[in-house]
Amino acid sequence: MKKSFFAAAAAVVLGAGVAQSTFAQVKPEILVKQRQAVMTLQGKYFGPLAAVAQGKAPYEAAAVQRNAGFLDNLSRMAWDGFDPSTRNEKSRVLPAVYDNSAKFKEAASRLENEASKLAALSRTGDEAAVKAQIGAVGKACGACHDDFRQKQ
Amino acid sequence: MVLLCVHASLGLAQADAKRGAYLAKVGGCAGCHTDAKKDAVPYAGGRELKTPFGTFYGPNITPHAEAGIGRWGEADFLRALRSGVRPDGAHYFPAFPYPSFTQIADADARDLWAYMRSLPPDGRASRPHDLNFPFSLRFLVGFWKWLYFSPGPFVADAVRTPALNRGAYLVGALGHCGECHTPRTVLGGPKRDRLLAGAAKGPAGKSVANLTPAKLKKWDDNELREFLLGGITPDGDVTAETMGEVVRNTTSQLTPEDLAALIAYLRSLPALADEPR
Numbered sequence: 001m002k003k004s005f006f007a008a009a010a011a012v013v014l015g016a017g018v019a020q021s022t023f024a025q026v027k028p029e030i031l032v033k034q035r036q037a038v039m040t041l042q043g044k045y046f047g048p049l050a051a052v053a054q055g056k057a058p059y060e061a062a063a064v065q066r067n068a069g070f071l072d073n074l075s076r077m078a079w080d081g082f083d084p085s086t087r088n089e090k091s092r093v094l095p096a097v098y099d100n101s102a103k104f105k106e107a108a109s110r111l112e113n114e115a116s117k118l119a120a121l122s123r124t125g126d127e128a129a130v131k132a133q134i135g136a137v138g139k140a141c142g143a144c145h146d147d148f149r150q151k152q
Numbered sequence: 153m154v155l156l157c158v159h160a161s162l163g164l165a166q167a168d169a170k171r172g173a174y175l176a177k178v179g180g181c182a183g184c185h186t187d188a189k190k191d192a193v194p195y196a197g198g199r200e201l202k203t204p205f206g207t208f209y210g211p212n213i214t215p216h217a218e219a220g221i222g223r224w225g226e227a228d229f230l231r232a233l234r235s236g237v238r239p240d241g242a243h244y245f246p247a248f249p250y251p252s253f254t255q256i257a258d259a260d261a262r263d264l265w266a267y268m269r270s271l272p273p274d275g276r277a278s279r280p281h282d283l284n285f286p287f288s289l290r291f292l293v294g295f296w297k298w299l300y301f302s303p304g305p306f307v308a309d310a311v312r313t314p315a316l317n318r319g320a321y322l323v324g325a326l327g328h329c330g331e332c333h334t335p336r337t338v339l340g341g342p343k344r345d346r347l348l349a350g351a352a353k354g355p356a357g358k359s360v361a362n363l364t365p366a367k368l369k370k371w372d373d374n375e376l377r378e379f380l381l382g383g384i385t386p387d388g389d390v391t392a393e394t395m396g397e398v399v400r401n402t403t404s405q406l407t408p409e410d411l412a413a414l415i416a417y418l419r420s421l422p423a424l425a426d427e428p429r
Contacts, residue, residue, distance in 0.1 A: 039389075044387075044388055045388070048388075146392035149392070151361040152367060
């Protein structure tokens with residue numbers, strides 16, 4: 001009796017799980033839209049940081065910390081949007097993203113690492129180190145754009 | 153007063169290494185002639201340039217007698233820039249952008265040479281290029297030159313303003329922007345009717361942006377200036393690292409007047425659509 005209850009429950013859970021993953025199959029065009037939104041927001045928070053690093057804007061610790069924190073979170077969000085199903089969607093992505101996914105993953109991790117370092121540094125308040133690290137984040141963005149994004 | 157006059161006339165007669173240092177930045181010489189490694193010696197060579205024809209390695213151009221160009225005279229340097237020819241008479245591969253550098257004004261070339269002579273010599277040996285057959289045959293470059301290379305100095309257009317001519321000179325001669333931003337034929341020659349219109353597969357197979365107003369019109373002058381100074385677009389987007397390096401080495405180093413002239417010249421180009429991908 002008990003056993004059959006658990007079996008039924010397990011079946012329901014598993015069934016639901018399968019159904020979930022079927023329904024969770026997000027359409028490729030939506031994945032593209034979402035990952036582009038992440039990139040747009042990364043630009044929103046990186047732009048002011050770059051201005052600080054380049055001396056065009058004053059160093060305000062609270063704002064830097066906030067922007068670096070948002071960027072740190074955003075830096076991990078885009079990658080599952082480059083699902084193989086999105087290969088033929090209209091975007092500036094280069095085929096290398098799908099054909100050389102190991103290298104793409106490496107470029108993605110580089111950004112995640114640099115962004116997380118920046119967030120940590122921004123809490124210490126060491127202005128020179130933060131500015132240098134903003135440059136490192138910019139290089140991580142640029143290195144990936146070099147290999148994996150079509151120029152405009 | 154007399155002393156001042158003497159000093160000024162000497163300055164005119166002698167090449168100016170300080171001015172040459174600025175011109176070397178405009179020419180982006182350090183880009184190919186310095187290894188990509190951290191703390192690499194500037195101009196001691198080693199940087200790799202991957203192309204469909206094989207891999208080139210930027211040579212050592214410090215004044216070291218054996219490893220660099222220490223035994224060169226000014227005439228050798230001028231001939232290398234203008235004619236793409238080594239002191240021993242062999243052709244340079246056009247990875248060395250002499251199709252652009254041939255347009256460099258005499259005074260600028262001499263100042264560049266004075267600057268090159270002022271660098272500390274470094275003994276790092278230049279690495280031989282690693283090219284695919286038949287591109288490894290240096291004499292074939294003679295044929296390439298016959299097809300694509302037109303030697304001769306920059307000629308100012310009398311109809312254009314001095315600023316536009318300055319911009320054209322910066323972009324076309326010293327800056328050699330077209331070496332990457334103008335697409336090439338399968339033989340590696342520039343497609344002249346597609347001047348600065350970008351390429352689907354440029355150096356290292358990477359795509360290169362279209363610099364004609366067809367694409368640049370969406371940025372105003374201030375946005376374009378900020379991009380060339382910092383490598384960041386108005387929406388916080390970061391340029392690809394290949395151009396990021398050019399921004400750091402060259403465009404961010406330009407005088408405000410030169411930067412404005414460069415932008416004005418790009419605005420004056422005929423608008424060309426992107427290459428088919």
